[in-house]
Amino acid sequence: xxxxxxxxxxxxxxxxxxxxxxxxxxxxxxxxxxxxxxxxxxxxxxxxxxxxxxxxxxxxxxxxxxxxxxxxxxxxxxxxxxxxxxxxxxxxxxxxxxxxxxxxxxxxxxxxxxxxxxxxxxxxxxxxxxxxxxxxxxxxxxxxxxxxxxxxxxxxxxxxxxxxxxxxxxxxxxxxxxxxxxxxxxxxxxxxxxxxxxxxxxxxxxxxxxxxxxxxxxxxxxxxxxxxxxxxxxxxxxxxxxxxxxxxxxxxxxxxxxxxxxxxxxxxxxxxxxxxxxxxxxxxxxxxxxxxxxxxxxxxxxxxxxxxxxxxxxxxxxxxxxxxxxxxxxxxxxxxxxxxxxxxxxxxxxxx
Numbered sequence: 563x564x565x566x567x568x569x570x571x572x573x574x575x576x577x578x579x580x581x582x583x584x585x586x587x588x589x590x591x592x593x594x595x596x597x598x599x600x601x602x603x604x605x606x607x608x609x610x611x612x613x614x615x616x617x618x619x620x621x622x623x624x625x626x627x628x629x630x631x632x633x634x635x636x637x638x639x640x641x642x643x644x645x646x647x648x649x650x651x652x653x654x655x656x657x658x659x660x661x662x663x664x665x666x667x668x669x670x671x672x673x674x675x676x677x678x679x680x681x682x683x684x685x686x687x688x689x690x691x692x693x694x695x696x697x698x699x700x701x702x703x704x705x706x707x708x709x710x711x712x713x714x715x716x717x718x719x720x721x722x723x724x725x726x727x728x729x730x731x732x733x734x735x736x737x738x739x740x741x742x743x744x745x746x747x748x749x750x751x752x753x754x755x756x757x758x759x760x761x762x763x764x765x766x767x768x769x770x771x772x773x774x775x776x777x778x779x780x781x782x783x784x785x786x787x788x789x790x791x792x793x794x795x796x797x798x799x800x801x802x803x804x805x806x807x808x809x810x811x812x813x814x815x816x817x818x819x820x821x822x823x824x825x826x827x828x829x830x831x832x833x834x835x836x837x838x839x840x841x842x843x844x845x846x847x848x849x850x851x852x853x854x855x856x857x858x859x860x861x862x863x864x865x866x867x868x869x870x871x872x873x874x875x876x877x878x879x880x881x882x883x884x885x886x887x888x889x890x891x892x893x894x895x896x897x898x899x900x901x902x903x904x905x906x907x908x909x910x911x912x913x914x
Contacts, residue, residue: 594904596863596896597847599887604843604879607835608778612768612786612817614830616759618734621742622647624749625727626655633745641732641758648743648755652728659721666718669711676700676707736760739828759828766797766817768834772806775813783837784817785881791825794882800836835880843877845884846891851876852901861904863896869904 632649635641683700686692740757743749766786770778778784784797799818806813817834819826850860851874858876861869874890891897898904 594863594867594869594907595899597850597899599844599846599891599893599895599897601842601844601893603840604845604881604884604886605837606839606841607785607879608770608774608838609878609880610768610770610815610834610836612766612832612834614764614766614788614819614826614828614832616761616828617763617765618736619739619757619759619828620733621740621754621757622730622733623751624650624730624753624755625751626650626724627748627750628652628654628728630743630745630747630749630755633741633743635738635741635756637738637741639738641736641738643732643735645732646729647732647738648730650728650730650749652725655721655725655728659718659725662714662718662721666711666714669707669714673704673707673711676704680704730755732758734760761824761827762821764819764823764826764828766819766832766834768815768817769810769812770815770836772811772813774836775802775815777838778802778815778836781837781839785835785837786817786819787833787835787880788826788830789833790830793826795819795823795826841879843879843886844888844891844893846874846887846897847884847899848880849899850897850901851885852905860891861898861901861908862891863898869898869908871905871908 628650630648631651632646635645635647641647680700680703683692683697687694687697736758737760738756738758742754742756749755778800779802782800784800786795786797787793788795797817798820801816801818803814803816815834815836846860852859852861852871857873859871859873862872863869872890875888877886877888879886
């Protein structure tokens with residue numbers, strides 16, 4: 563225990579001072595994978611925090627009142643376009659449609675009778691057996707009956723449309739992200755039933771300072787870092803929203819992701835890296851960086867291959883493989899790519 567405590571104190575002191583640990587003795591460590599710190603030409607970027615959102619995301623709501631009798635899908639299920647995602651009890655709307663159909667049949671009979679009466683009156687008028695007023699009345703009755711038939715047909719169509727609202731179908735293929743009701747609940751017009759999105763069309767929305775927009779537009783390239791998925795994705799396109807927030811003087815930038823961006827969902831945190839140029843930078847592999855509390859460091863291998871913990875200061879330039887080093891490392895130095903293994907190898911030597 564005393565040896566471990568002394569080791570921890572020595573390591574913290576060495577990191578805080580930004581110097582290497584005490585000299586180690588013994589056989590050189592040859593099993594540690596290492597990489598050389600080097601200056602290379604990298605893309606200069608402007609970074610901004612962002613969030614993933616779906617280009618197509620919809621909430622399907624009820625358009626009629628009734629009890630929900632079928633919910634075949636739940637959160638996380640994949641739904642194809644046109645599949646039924648919910649059914650509402652349609653007995654009341656079916657009865658309304660039946661009544662409308664009956665009214666249409668009555669209106670058709672009345673219109674047919676008025677048409678026959680008009681034809682008879684017109685024949686009698688041609689033979690001078692009835693007056694002009696009788697003919698005008700027969701013609702007026704026919705027009706009224708035809709108008710009533712049109713109104714009944716429109717009512718029947720509305721009833722059929724309302725009946726179709728009892729079946730809710732998916733507007734496009736996607737994934738169910740939320741189910742707002744349970745089986746047996748009462749649906750009312752406007753009540754949300756399900757929310758879904760299309761995973762094949764995603765984008766990232768970042769907020770940047772308005773002063774950075776010209777450089778972003780001139781570069782017209784961006785990469786998206788998704789820390790939760792440990793992925794870097796090349797953007798398919800960039801769209802700068804033509805409006806700025808007058809309070810924060812910031813502008814939203816939409817970054818289109820490719821269709822194969824699988825495993826990423828709306829709401830996931832991301833970082834947008836907009837390419838604005840190229841410049842030489844001292845780069846260190848990401849795998850070599852170790853973070854302990856507020857200290858950022860790397861295990862540097864000496865000429866004997868012995869790892870020694872050294873504090874470093876990182877910059878803002880980064881890519882999939884490496885990250886910029888501002889202080890703590892020199893070009894040509896070797897760093898361990900497995901900090902955990904390097905720490906275990908350095909511990910007994912420091913303790914000794």
